[in-house]
Amino acid sequence: xxxxxxxxxxxxxxxxxxxxxxxxxxxxxxxxxxxxxxxxxxxxxxxxxxxxxxxxxxxxxxxxxxxxxxxxxxxxxxxxxxxxxxxxxxxxxxxxxxxxxxxxxxxxxxxxxxxxxxxxxxxxxxxxxxxxxxxxxxxxxxxxxxxxxxxxxxxxxxxxxxxxxxxxxxxxxxxxxxxxxxxxxxxxxxxxxxxxxxxxxxxxxxxxxxxxxxxxxxxxxxxxxxxxxxxxxxxxxxxxxxxxxxxxxxxxxxxxxxxx
Amino acid sequence: xxxxxxxxxxxxxxxxxxxxxxxxxxxxxxxxxxxxxxxxxxxxxxxxxxxxxxxxxxxxxxxxxxxxxxxxxxxxxxxxxxxxxxxxxxxxxxxxxxxxxxxxxxxxxxxxxxxxxxxxxxxxxxxxxxxxxxxxxxxxxxxxxxxxxxxxxxxxxxxxxxxxxxxxxxxxxxxxxxxxxxxxxxxxxxxxxxxxxxxxxxxxxxxxxxxxxxxxxxxxxxxxxxxxxxxxxxxxxxxxxxxxxxxxxxxxxxxxxxxx
DNA sequence: AGAGGCGTTTCGCCAGGCGGAACGAACTTG
DNA sequence: CAAGTTCGTTCCGCCTGGCGAAACGCCTCT
Numbered sequence: 001x002x003x004x005x006x007x008x009x010x011x012x013x014x015x016x017x018x019x020x021x022x023x024x025x026x027x028x029x030x031x032x033x034x035x036x037x038x039x040x041x042x043x044x045x046x047x048x049x050x051x052x053x054x055x056x057x058x059x060x061x062x063x064x065x066x067x068x069x070x071x072x073x074x075x076x077x078x079x080x081x082x083x084x085x086x087x088x089x090x091x092x093x094x095x096x097x098x099x100x101x102x103x104x105x106x107x108x109x110x111x112x113x114x115x116x117x118x119x120x121x122x123x124x125x126x127x128x129x130x131x132x133x134x135x136x137x138x139x140x141x142x143x144x145x146x147x148x149x150x151x152x153x154x155x156x157x158x159x160x161x162x163x164x165x166x167x168x169x170x171x172x173x174x175x176x177x178x179x180x181x182x183x184x185x186x187x188x189x190x191x192x193x194x195x196x197x198x199x200x201x202x203x204x205x206x207x208x209x210x211x212x213x214x215x216x217x218x219x220x221x222x223x224x225x226x227x228x229x230x231x232x233x234x235x236x237x238x239x240x241x242x243x244x245x246x247x248x249x250x251x252x253x254x255x256x257x258x259x260x
Numbered sequence: 261x262x263x264x265x266x267x268x269x270x271x272x273x274x275x276x277x278x279x280x281x282x283x284x285x286x287x288x289x290x291x292x293x294x295x296x297x298x299x300x301x302x303x304x305x306x307x308x309x310x311x312x313x314x315x316x317x318x319x320x321x322x323x324x325x326x327x328x329x330x331x332x333x334x335x336x337x338x339x340x341x342x343x344x345x346x347x348x349x350x351x352x353x354x355x356x357x358x359x360x361x362x363x364x365x366x367x368x369x370x371x372x373x374x375x376x377x378x379x380x381x382x383x384x385x386x387x388x389x390x391x392x393x394x395x396x397x398x399x400x401x402x403x404x405x406x407x408x409x410x411x412x413x414x415x416x417x418x419x420x421x422x423x424x425x426x427x428x429x430x431x432x433x434x435x436x437x438x439x440x441x442x443x444x445x446x447x448x449x450x451x452x453x454x455x456x457x458x459x460x461x462x463x464x465x466x467x468x469x470x471x472x473x474x475x476x477x478x479x480x481x482x483x484x485x486x487x488x489x490x491x492x493x494x495x496x497x498x499x500x501x502x503x504x505x506x507x508x509x510x511x512x513x514x515x516x517x518x519x520x
Numbered sequence: 521a522g523a524g525g526c527g528t529t530t531c532g533c534c535a536g537g538c539g540g541a542a543c544g545a546a547c548t549t550g
Numbered sequence: 551c552a553a554g555t556t557c558g559t560t561c562c563g564c565c566t567g568g569c570g571a572a573a574c575g576c577c578t579c580t
Contacts, residue, residue, distance in 0.1 A: 002304025003537070005568065009266040010308055010329070017332030021388065024527055034570050039528065044262025048270055058387040062333045069270070070326040072277030124546065127318040128281065263568065265537065284558055294539050299559065384577065 008033060009041050013050065013062070021058040077102060079206060079214045080112045082250040086243040087114050087217070094239070096221045097121045100206070101138045106157045106166065107131055108139045108216060122199035122222055132165035133158065134175060138218045140188035141203035144179045145213040151179075165194065187237045189229060198223055202233055204240045209252045217244050268293060269301050273310065273322070281319040337362060339466055339474045340372045342510040346503040347374050347477070354499070356481045357381045360466070361398045366417045366426065367391055368399045368476060382459035382480055392425035393418065394435060398478045400448035401463035404439045405473040411439075425454065447497045449489060458483055462493055464500040469512045477504050 008031075015030050016022055027038050042060055045051040049065040080100055087098040091114040099115075101108035113126045133139035133154065143154065158169035168174055182188045187204045203218030219236050226232040268291075275290050276282055287298050302320055305311040309325045340360055347358040351374040359375075361368035373386045393399035393414065403414065418429035428435055442448045447464045463478030479496050486492040 002307050003265050003269070003300060005263050005265045005537090006269040006301065006304045007308055009263070009269070010305075010310065014328050017328060017330065019332065020334070025525080035527070036529080036570060037568085040263060040568075041266065044266045045270075047262050048267055050270065062330070064333065066330040066333050068274050068277060069329045070277065070322070071330075072279070073322045073324060073326050074280070125318075265568090285556080295558070296539060296560080297537085300537075 005041075008037070009045065012038065012041050013045065013066070016051065016060065016062050017066070021061040023059045027060075077111065077215075078254050079208075079247070079251055082254055083206065083215065083217060083243075083247045084112055086247055086250075087112065088117060090114075090219065090239060090243060091117050094219070094236070095120045096219050096236075097123070097126070098217065098219050099126055099138070100215050100217055101131060101142065101203075102215050103142055104130070106154065106161055107133060108136075108142050110138070111215075120222070122196065122220055126220075132163060134168050134178070135165040135191040135194050137188045137190045137201040137203035138216045140178065140182055141205050141216040141218065142213055144182035144188060145205040145207065147212065185233075185237070186241055187233065189233065200229060200232065202236050202240060204237070204244045206244045206247050206251075208248065209255075214251065217247065265301075268297070269305065272298065272301050273305065273326070276311065276320065276322050277326070281321040283319045287320075337371065337475075338514050339468075339507070339511055342514055343466065343475065343477060343503075343507045344372055346507055346510075347372065348377060350374075350479065350499060350503060351377050354479070354496070355380045356479050356496075357383070357386070358477065358479050359386055359398070360475050360477055361391060361402065361463075362475050363402055364390070366414070366421055366423075367393060368396075368402050370398070371475075380482070382456065382482055386480075392423060394428050394438070395425040395451040395454050397447075397449045397461040397463035398476045400438065400442055401465050401476040401478065402473055404442035404448060405465040405467065407472065445493075445497070446501055447493065449493065460489060460492065462496050462500060464497070464504045466504045466507050466511070468508065469515075474511065477507065 011031055012027060012033070015027060024035050024038050024042075027033070027042075028035050031038070033041075042051055042053070046053055046060075050063055050069075051060055052063045053060045079102070083100045087100060090096075090098045095118060097113060097115040097118040097120075099110045099113035101110045107130045110126045110129045110131070115121045115123055115126055131139045133143045143151065146154065155169055155172060155175065158166045161169065187202055189202055190200050199220055200223050201218045201220045203216045205213045206215045206217055208214050217240055219240060221232055221236075223229075223232075226235075271291055272287060272293070275287060279286075284295050284298050284302075287293070287302075288295050291298070293301075302311055302313070306313055306320075310323055310329070311320055312323045313320045339362070343360045347360060350356075350358045355378055357373060357375040357378040357380075359370045359373040361370045363369075367390045370386045370389045370391070375381045375383055375385055375387075391399045393403040403411065406414065415429055415432060415435065418426045421429065447462055449462055450460050459480055460483050461478045461480045463476045465473045466475040466477055468474050477500055479500060481492055481496075483489075483492075486495075
């Protein structure tokens with residue numbers, strides 16, 4: 001059980017949002033709270049600026065400031081919503097953690113991760129990790145499937161980066177070679193020289209109905225669990241590709257739904 | 261000073277809306293609250309459903325339910341915003357209370373009133389009063405200036421009313437006679453047989469730039485303060501008309517403003 | 521004039537909310 | 551690899567904050 005006064009205040013505030021103005025008597029009927037209690041709560045909310053009690057406008061009403069209590073809420077990206085169950089399913093079946101990343105300027109950022117669901121994770125947590133686009137599997141899987149104009153734009157941005165992992169942006173022909181290879185294979189992995197070396201990530205792109213890349217889906221494993229990277233890729237790349245295709249279909253269905 | 265725990269919870273919730281996810285450490289830095297306190301507040305908000313702490317998504321974040329804390333907030337109608345200072349000014353100068361009403365289905369509703377600013381008010385409060393369209397000055401001033409199609413629609417609605425003050429809707433020719441008279445005069449007053457008889461209201465329409473009626477503006481006085489209704493109308497009808505014209509201009513300016 | 525309802529204030533009560541200290545886990549640094 | 555630092559959480563004694571029944575003043579209605 002939490003702090004009683006806070007629970008009550010939220011209940012009162014929620015109730016006040018159900019009609020343009022309200023009275024002590026009405027709130028008493030709706031919430032069951034004693035009137036002296038309501039008066040104290042409303043006085044607190046009024047002094048903090050969330051409530052107004054101007055007789056010119058009728059009883060108590062919520063003020064503009066209540067917007068600040070919800071302005072930061074944004075529904076999660078649909079691709080995360082679509083991908084979540086598939087990521088969880090793969091971790092349940094194969095134990096290794098799976099994550100979904102989205103582009104954020106010059107890197108991808110992990111927006112969902114099943115690390116907490118996995119008992120064999122090389123990392124404690126990966127959500128919110130910012131992963132470079134050239135050297136990390138999650139980043140390269142995204143970059144490789146961007147449209148040509150977007151690809152060039154991103155390369156321009158990377159050239160201005162001071163992150164050593166973006167250094168290769170100054171050698172576009174090398175980046176192009178990697179990108180072509182990834183497009184051939186349909187998946188990307190971490191560059192061999194990049195730490196930590198006791199783990200690796202295999203990643204694939206998630207495309208939308210128009211064939212535009214929306215996110216990357218990756219599985220991370222301990223390198224010691226496999227004889228070679230090729231062995232791991234042979235086993236998991238098909239699993240990730242199939243899941244990404246399913247996520248694309250679910251994403252299309254979600255986008256068409258009137259409830260979103 | 262209000263309830264301390266409530267003030268703190270609102271402060272934490274506001275801070276959480278400033279970034280997609282946050283941590284105990286970050287909230288401690290931003291609010292100065294001790295970490296055990298923050299943990300208790302967040303636990304309370306989480307149990308109530310306003311906050312989520314899913315490690316798959318990164319730190320603490322606000323949930324969809326915070327929308328219910330602000331969903332009822334709506335900016336007041338612009339015509340009230342525009343009209344408020346003029347209403348207050350008239351009450352300051354002439355003592356009598358002035359109000360602004362807007363259409364709500366088959367009646368007008370007082371959305372703003374300077375009763376609290378007047379020492380000579382026949383009523384304790386009038387905000388939220390629902391005034392019939394045919395028999396009350398505020399209602400008739402609105403009805404008389406509606407467009408023909410809207411007028412017919414409203415008359416249809418009034419015919420279905422069981423309010424005795426709407427009875428005249430069954431005699432359209434009588435309503436039309438009243439309406440024509442009001443359009444001639446440019447103002448309306450309360451029907452003589454309607455209580456309370458110790459007071460009366462003179463009302464004029466507030467039109468927008470297109471000439472559509474947006475609201476009515478009315479002044480209420482004690483009938484005993486004047487020798488006749490004609491005397492009161494002669495004194496205050498011009499004042500109300502001038503104010504309504506100014507409100508129309510202010511409304512136009514507000515509508516053009518990018519900040520609204 | 522009296523009854524009923526409204527919003528507000530009072531005040532004694534007691535347990536709720538507090539925060540420093542301590543703890544375990546994870547990360548960073550040398 | 552060990553030590554130090556930081557994080558999030560739990561503990562627990564303290565004390566005053568939040569509580570609500572009762573009372574009050576005002577307004578409305580009959």
